[in-house]
Amino acid sequence: MMIERLSKGFLTILLWFLLFLPTGVSAQTVHFDSDDRIVFNSNFGGNDDIYLLTRNRLTKLTDDPAADEWPVPDGKGDRIVFTSDRAGSYDIYLLDLKSRAVQRLTSDPRNETCPSWGPGDRQIYYDLEVKRNAWKTMALEISTGISRPLFPDQPFSSTAMAFTHPARDEIFFTGKVFLGWLVAKYNVPSRKYTELTKRGSCRPKVSPDGTKIAYVCHDDDGLGDVFVMNTDGSGKRNMTSGRPDFHDYFPCYSPPGDMIVFSSSPKEKGKNAYELYTLDLKSGEVVRIFEADGNSRFPHWFR
Numbered sequence: 001m002m003i004e005r006l007s008k009g010f011l012t013i014l015l016w017f018l019l020f021l022p023t024g025v026s027a028q029t030v031h032f033d034s035d036d037r038i039v040f041n042s043n044f045g046g047n048d049d050i051y052l053l054t055r056n057r058l059t060k061l062t063d064d065p066a067a068d069e070w071p072v073p074d075g076k077g078d079r080i081v082f083t084s085d086r087a088g089s090y091d092i093y094l095l096d097l098k099s100r101a102v103q104r105l106t107s108d109p110r111n112e113t114c115p116s117w118g119p120g121d122r123q124i125y126y127d128l129e130v131k132r133n134a135w136k137t138m139a140l141e142i143s144t145g146i147s148r149p150l151f152p153d154q155p156f157s158s159t160a161m162a163f164t165h166p167a168r169d170e171i172f173f174t175g176k177v178f179l180g181w182l183v184a185k186y187n188v189p190s191r192k193y194t195e196l197t198k199r200g201s202c203r204p205k206v207s208p209d210g211t212k213i214a215y216v217c218h219d220d221d222g223l224g225d226v227f228v229m230n231t232d233g234s235g236k237r238n239m240t241s242g243r244p245d246f247h248d249y250f251p252c253y254s255p256p257g258d259m260i261v262f263s264s265s266p267k268e269k270g271k272n273a274y275e276l277y278t279l280d281l282k283s284g285e286v287v288r289i290f291e292a293d294g295n296s297r298f299p300h301w302f303r
């Protein structure tokens with residue numbers, strides 16, 4: 001009996017070791033020398049999971065065989081909101097960074113994706129797939145659990161990937177127009193929509209000081225570059241014009257606003273080999289900060 005118990009214990013330890021060993025030894029390289037943190041999604045471990053980069057260190061935050069994607073930290077950096085199809089369709093989940101407790105926030109049988117935090121972290125914005133490839137951005141009131149459409153009388157057939165301005169009552173998002181998508185903003189008090197780019201741009205993120213927008217634009221190389229502009233759409237600049245053979249995607253500002261993290265995948269590999277890079281906005285220097293076999297996307301830089 002005793003021997004049986006002992007061998008069971010040994011087997012459990014061996015199994016545990018074998019299960020967790022592969023993540024420890026597969027080849028990833030981290031060059032991230034910063035006190036701030038980056039959350040992102042990668043499939044190098046066999047399926048899409050959420051990871052945290054701290055100073056030259058990588059931590060795995062989710063461990064579910066389903067796809068865990070699109071992590072966005074709250075204002076205090078305590079919680080991560082993300083989307084996962086672990087319950088059959090994509091739903092919105094919250095992850096507490098300290099306890100690692102995961103809480104499910106939506107349970108609609110349709111897909112809910114691309115969450116972010118509304119002003120004061122009181123709401124979570126997300127995109128509900130209302131029909132195949134048609135998306136409506138919703139606002140979930142955390143205290144009540146009730147979701148409502150975020151945009152009234154929207155002039156777009158779909159809206160997606162909304163992020164609030166850090167100080168003003170304005171929301172930046174991607175809107176679907178004929179044969180493509182563009183970057184737009186919505187002013188909440190005036191209920192006014194403004195198109196900030198023409199077709200071929202997407203994924204706006206506001207700078208921490210609220211003066212600039214980083215976004216993806218396909219105008220120059222057709223593959224996607226990181227552009228920045230003012231919040232009224234003026235002063236557009238391609239920040240990755242020296243990378244004509246890469247898909248440059250998913251930009252996000254650093255907390256001081258002096259750098260941008262983005263994902264980049266070589267043209268010959270399509271959008272399937274994204275790795276993480278930083279761009280110094282002053283010097284223009286681009287540095288690869290995370291290398292791994294797989295696709296690393298949706299980086300979000302926070303404190």
Ligand SMILES: [Ca+2]
Pocket residue numbers: 047048049050062063064065066067068
């Ligand atoms: Ca997973």
Ligand SMILES: [Ca+2]
Pocket residue numbers: 089090091106107108109110111112
């Ligand atoms: Ca769902």
